[in-house]
Amino acid sequence: MEKRKMIVTDIDYITYEDKPVIRLFGKIKGDKEGQNIIALDGTFEPYLYVMPEGNIEECILQIEDEIEPIRIEKLSKKDFQVKKDFLKVFFKHPQDVPKKRDMLRDLSLVQDLREHDIPFYRRYLIDNDLYPMGVVELEGELIDSFPTIDSNNESLEIMKLDHSPVMFDNAYQNFSILSFDLEVYNPKGMPNADKDEIIMIGAASNTGISKVISTKGEDIDFVETVSSEKEMIESFVKLIKDNNFDIIVGYNSDNFDFPYLRDRAKILGVDLDLGMDGSSLKFLRRGYTNAATIKGLIHVDLYLVMRRYMNLDRYTLERVYQELFGEEKIDVPGDKIFMYWDSDSEELDRLFDYSLDDTVSTLKIAEQTLPINLELTRVVGQPFFDITRMATGQQAEWYLVRKAFEINEVVPNKPTGKDFINRKHESNVGGYVKEPEVGLHENLVQFDFRSLYPSLIISKNISPDVLYHEDDSFDSLVDDEIDKDDYFISPEHHYMFKKSPKGFIPSVIGNVLDERIRIKTAMKKSTDYTEKMMLDVQQQALKRLANTMYGVYGYSRFRWYSFECAQAITAWGRENIKDAMKFAEDYGFYAIYADTDGFYCKYCPDKD
DNA sequence: CAGAAACGGGG
DNA sequence: GTGTACGTTTCTG
Numbered sequence: 001m002e003k004r005k006m007i008v009t010d011i012d013y014i015t016y017e018d019k020p021v022i023r024l025f026g027k028i029k030g031d032k033e034g035q036n037i038i039a040l041d042g043t044f045e046p047y048l049y050v051m052p053e054g055n056i057e058e059c060i061l062q063i064e065d066e067i068e069p070i071r072i073e074k075l076s077k078k079d080f081q082v083k084k085d086f087l088k089v090f091f092k093h094p095q096d097v098p099k100k101r102d103m104l105r106d107l108s109l110v111q112d113l114r115e116h117d118i119p120f121y122r123r124y125l126i127d128n129d130l131y132p133m134g135v136v137e138l139e140g141e142l143i144d145s146f147p148t149i150d151s152n153n154e155s156l157e158i159m160k161l162d163h164s165p166v167m168f169d170n171a172y173q174n175f176s177i178l179s180f181d182l183e184v185y186n187p188k189g190m191p192n193a194d195k196d197e198i199i200m201i202g203a204a205s206n207t208g209i210s211k212v213i214s215t216k217g218e219d220i221d222f223v224e225t226v227s228s229e230k231e232m233i234e235s236f237v238k239l240i241k242d243n244n245f246d247i248i249v250g251y252n253s254d255n256f257d258f259p260y261l262r263d264r265a266k267i268l269g270v271d272l273d274l275g276m277d278g279s280s281l282k283f284l285r286r287g288y289t290n291a292a293t294i295k296g297l298i299h300v301d302l303y304l305v306m307r308r309y310m311n312l313d314r315y316t317l318e319r320v321y322q323e324l325f326g327e328e329k330i331d332v333p334g335d336k337i338f339m340y341w342d343s344d345s346e347e348l349d350r351l352f353d354y355s356l357d358d359t360v361s362t363l364k365i366a367e368q369t370l371p372i373n374l375e376l377t378r379v380v381g382q383p384f385f386d387i388t389r390m391a392t393g394q395q396a397e398w399y400l401v402r403k404a405f406e407i408n409e410v411v412p413n414k415p416t417g418k419d420f421i422n423r424k425h426e427s428n429v430g431g432y433v434k435e436p437e438v439g440l441h442e443n444l445v446q447f448d449f450r451s452l453y454p455s456l457i458i459s460k461n462i463s464p465d466v467l468y469h470e471d472d473s474f475d476s477l478v479d480d481e482i483d484k485d486d487y488f489i490s491p492e493h494h495y496m497f498k499k500s501p502k503g504f505i506p507s508v509i510g511n512v513l514d515e516r517i518r519i520k521t522a523m524k525k526s527t528d529y530t531e532k533m534m535l536d537v538q539q540q541a542l543k544r545l546a547n548t549m550y551g552v553y554g555y556s557r558f559r560w561y562s563f564e565c566a567q568a569i570t571a572w573g574r575e576n577i578k579d580a581m582k583f584a585e586d587y588g589f590y591a592i593y594a595d596t597d598g599f600y601c602k603y604c605p606d607k608d
Numbered sequence: 609c610a611g612a613a614a615c616g617g618g619g
Numbered sequence: 620g621t622g623t624a625c626g627t628t629t630c631t632g
Contacts, residue, residue, distance in 0.1 A: 097621040186619045256618035287624035
């Protein structure tokens, strides 16, 4: 039996002898540092939870008769903090879950199904307490080959695991990053891959690469000149394979660079077998768009990341770069690229500069923004590839799914199409806004609440699992058994939240904020600059996560969606700021402008 | 006016 | 892949 430590950068599963085998892709830590490794784990089984209706033993018999699962276990789980008996029903293959769940739901002794909509690799990470981009310990047998793995990389290790890996270290790791960018001949507006050739491939890395591959530019020092477009792509493929990068980044590369590269490579007969397992570049359907993936080499499309990372009117590479670094980029108008290419003069030189500049700028943006996404990966515990493409509400949700598993709570089901439509019609009132009084004001006093909404969620225990339901309103409450002192009652709608126990989401937000304070304290104490910066990124990631969680109650795809909670938060928020304004007025401060969690006042002691 | 369709980024 | 973005603006009936 062999032991290894590895950084897990990517995860999937394949089917081997009709059973799922999890594949962990990554780099070896310790001896043979940096070498590629694929770990195979065939020990994990797909399952879902059944909430039985009536007699549990009869329910088991009915499921065994009708569905033929491989195994059923009885267990107790909490559902919105209420202990209930559940059946954990195991299947042979992950695809049996969607195949059989409708049949299962229709059984007379089945009340409800839970956790039937969690992708297999995500379930694996959660149940085994593994965090991608961290270091895990492996035990197993090294094997020479395995079906579905066809690599010509001599140093690739394949390890068949005896048992699931154990987390060893979830600390920040350094990763090698390659950025790339294509320039394409485009006489008729946007290029057409059937006709218009690639004229330049820019490549820049945080390991020192900074070049452009092209069929022209012989006398420019950063250009590698080749004799054809085919050789250009082959040289780029070789560059990727030789350097064994962890991450490859582009700008809108999901929708432009990678699809274009695939199309041209196909026409020219070049293999894009860039995967660690020898597989080629693939495209995953994500809604109405595609995501380019390479096994074991994480592709990040920075355009998607930047749209979440900042709030701008436009997200062109030029605009984003200008905003982040305050510098202008070299500009070549997109529709004139073919003219610059044909000019064979200073304009051609300028096009080469532009190509390199786009590539280097993309790398700089990656170096600036990927650390916080790596931290979110470490906290949320889902693959980096997924994190960079997830809406923030989804990041918060997968974090909560993991936290629910840790405290033995079952997770609410994902909303159905019908749920969305219903939820879309529920529109909440936002924060209180007092339109500013027009004019120049002097000697203003500013007041604002520090993280108003997260504080309210915690202090008023706003959570769907502690919301009183039988009677929605306090006004119509006549039940003598209920003591109003046991509840926080929201203004306007009079929703009632139990004071105890602590709600699931308030307790998670509380832990996130406590952890953030702990990190901020450590950051202030630290004298090491690098450590200080790392801790700063960590606390920023936690701040983002906490700030996301107050908005998600109103996010229609959220598993813990609660219109009542969303309404209660903003209603309490409006009440708080109005109370604070009234309080200030008693001391002669008159608000001239207010918005959600803060206001500006003028001091006018004479005004009655 | 409401619901459907288009759009973003990229060259 | 235990699957089908997303939020906003513009168009259309």
